[in-house]
Amino acid sequence: MAVTGALVTGGILLVLVGANPVDAYVEMVKGTFGSWFDVSLVLTEMVPLVIIGLGLVIAFKARIWNIGAEGQFMFGALVGGAFALRVPLQNQFLAIPAVLLVGALAGALWGLLVAAARVRWRVNEVISSLLLNYVALFVFAYAVRKPLRDPGGFKPTSERVPDQFVLGDVPVDEIRVHVGIVVALLLVPLVGFLVNRSPFGMRATMFGMNPEAAQAAGVNASKMTLRIMMLSGALAGLAGIIQVLGSELRLSNNMSTGYGFTAIVVALIARLRPFGVLLAAAFLGALTLGGDVIQRTQQVPRVLTMVIQAIFVLFLLLADRRRSN
Amino acid sequence: MDWSDVFGGAALIPLLNAAIRLAIPTGLAAVGESFCQKSGVLNLSVEGMMLTGALTAYLGAYYSGSLWVGVPAGIGGGLLVGVLMALFTLKFKTEQVINGIALVLLAQAATSFTFEELFGDLTLTGRFEPMKNWEIPGLSSIPGVGTVLFNQSPLVYLSVVLIFAIWYLLNRTMFGLAVKAVGDRPAAADAAGISVTRTRWVAILVSGAMSGLGGVVLVVGQLGMFMQNVTAGRGWVAIALVIFGRWKPLRVMAGALLFGLTDAIQLRIQAASGGIESNVPFELFQAMPYLVTIAVVVFASARARRSGEPEALGRPFFKGAQIEA
Known part of the structure; x- marks a missing residue:
């Protein structure tokens, strides 16, 4: 119902701007699943959405509203990227795990700030995490303008990361996707286990449903908040550094097209189920690329797809309400 | 760079004048939000209300050729998001944190979409001269204070009047009493014959109108x-200022002035620092308004008792379904 509702609304908007909605949707499907090349693009787009989305599922399950994934993503990319550019590790098998760890830790640190403020001073995490996004963006902008700037470059970006840090493509003939997709696919069952099967996940869910009851049952609220925000931030940071090493190959201000926010939609559409994240990310990844296609072929602004995403979430809220009544 | 351009004697009066100007859009939204939260609704859609108001104000002024048409147009834009917020929160009773965030995402996408559709990809088309300042005769010639306070856009004077009106409405009228009762003890208010839903509808719409006007001041003024x-x-800064001001409209506005001053200072530092090759880390100053906001929220939240916070903040009300302690 929510899918239909969002697509119909999108269709009405298409008519309003003078495009043929049927043509537009057909073009979108053809442009995203029509060839192996297009499928590769969708898969590449999915990588950051899946990884960040999983982190948000962990947080949202505990009803900790982390909307700072964008900042955690950028900070992970920045610190991980700086590590790759400045630390001369030659051995690939050492370099890549090390840099991924650094990126994840940076994201965790950015998430920890939010959790610490909530635990220590009861600062609402929605506001602190959102405001920290701006801080991360400005720190990033300074870093690529000055200390990490490629002196030969015209725009403020860093130099290309050294070869031994670059994530190669998966060894499948038709598909050109960097191995970040493997990390994303492995994380799905891992987070699934953590959330649904582990004692930690049970406590987190209980904490989300009723914090007082959970505390009465022995859940330490502070420890829980800190762990969850660090985990959520670590996954966003990991997504950031993977995006640098697999797709961008250098640090640039516009390396994120708002993945941290799209991932919120991913987590909500997935109804906070880790395996659902995979489907939701595929849907939104295809929708984003479909937006590029209709911008080219139908002269419709690509941001239409983001309108559809937001409407989708609202319809989903309505559908869930019907179900619970 | 020349620091006397920022803090020097000659720069001081224009600086304070700018601080007030920059404080008003955020201040309007923050004061409206404090009123809304007093009724127990945690409205997170403020950013969407302001942004929609900014766009509709721009369109109204641009197409009519009269700046004053932008004022009702912008308020209408804010109210539109307010109606959606109220429908979801009060009628459909969905999770208000999520529908608030979803409405921000929707407003961001929908305003970008509309703007691109009408004006193309360019970001700087269709500039018009913002509203001229009104020098209040007599008062504006008082040295120092006169220039700071009485040489402002007419929208600034209107805003100040409205901010005091909100304070009056909340603290000196029966309706204000009803708002506070509904925010603290909805069940008791209901028993006393106050309609919780209707009161909250009005409170959300007040927030929508004030935030929309904030968008007007930004764009038209x-x-x-x-x-x-x-x-x-x-x-988002506005929501943070509500906490800082402990839900008291005038304290909230004082917080907005602090934010405006920080913003005025950082704009000057940016202007004085001399562009992209500058060694001054002006990005860190750009981050300053957000950092200061985070700091004041931490400061306000850290005080042990959160006096002023409505007790039923964020909780939906189901008539006859709950007995509160």
């Missing part, structure tokens, strides 16, 4: 143009 995400997180 200051910039004379619109661009994507022109509000740049001011709506």
Whole structure:
């Protein structure tokens, strides 16, 4: 119902701007699943959405509203990227795990700030995490303008990361996707286990449903908040550094097209189920690329797809309400 | 760079004048939000209300050729998001944190979409001269204070009147009493014959109108143009200021002035620092308004007793379904 509702609304908007909605949707499907090349693009787009989305599922399950994934993503990319550019590790098998760890830790640190403020001073995490996004963006902008700037470059970006840090493509003939997709696919069952099967996940869910009851049952609220925000931030940071090493190959201000926010939609559409994240990310990844296609072929602004995403979430809220009544 | 351009004697009066000007859009939204939260609704859609108001104000002024048409147009834009917020929160009773965030995402996408559709990909088309300042005769010639306070856009005077009106409405009228009762003890208020739903509807719409007017002041009173995400997180800052001001409209406005001063200082530092090759880390100053906001929220939240916070904040009310302690 929510899918239909969002697509119909999108269709009405298409008519309003003078495009043929049927043509537009057909073009979108053809442009995203029509060839192996297009499928590769969708898969590449999915990588950051899946990884960040999983982190948000962990947080949202505990009803900790982390909307700072964008900042955690950028900070992970920045610190991980700086590590790759400045630390001369030659051995690939050492370099890549090390840099991924650094990126994840940076994201965790950015998430920890939010959790610490909530635990220590009861600062609402929605506001602190959102405001920290701006801080991360400005720190990033300074870093690529000055200390990490490629002196030969015209725009403020860093130099290309050294070869031994670059994530190669998966060894499948038709598909050109960097191995970040493997990390994303492995994380799905891992987070699934953590959330649904582990004692930690049970406590987190209980904490989300009723914090007082959970505390009465022995859940330490502070420890829980800190762990969850660090985990959520670590996954966003990991997504950031993977995006640098697999797709961008250098640090640039516009390396994120708002993945941290799209991932919120991913987590909500997935109804906070880790395996659902995979489907939701595929849907939104295809929708984003479909937006590029209709911008080219139908002269419709690509941001239409983001309108559809937001409407989708609202319809989903309505559908869930019907179900619970 | 020359620091006397920022803090020097000759720069001081224009600086304070700018501080007031920059404080008003955020201040309006924050005061409206404090009123809304007093009724127990945690409205997180403020950024979306401001942004929609900014766009509709721009369109109204641009197409009519009269700046004053922008004022009702912008308020209408804010109210539109307010109606959606109220429908979801009060009628459909969905999770208000999520529908608030979803409405921000929707407003960001929908305003960008509309703007691109009408004006193409360019970001700087259709500038117009923002509203001229009104020098209040007599008062504006008082040295120092006169220039700071009485040489402002007419929208600034209107805003100040409205901010005091909100204070009056909340603290000196029966309706204000009803709002506070509904925010603290909805069941008791209901038993006393106050309609919880209707009161909260009005409170959300007040927030929508005030935030929409914030968008008007930004676009019609200051910039004379619109661009994507022109509000740049001011709506989130506004929510933070509500906590800082402990839900008291005038204290909230004082917080907005602090934010405006920080913003005025950082704009000057940016202007004085001399562009992209500058060694001054002006990005860190750009981050300053957000950092100061985070700091004041931490400071306000850290005080042991959160006096002023409505007790039923964020909780939906089901008539006859709950007995409160």
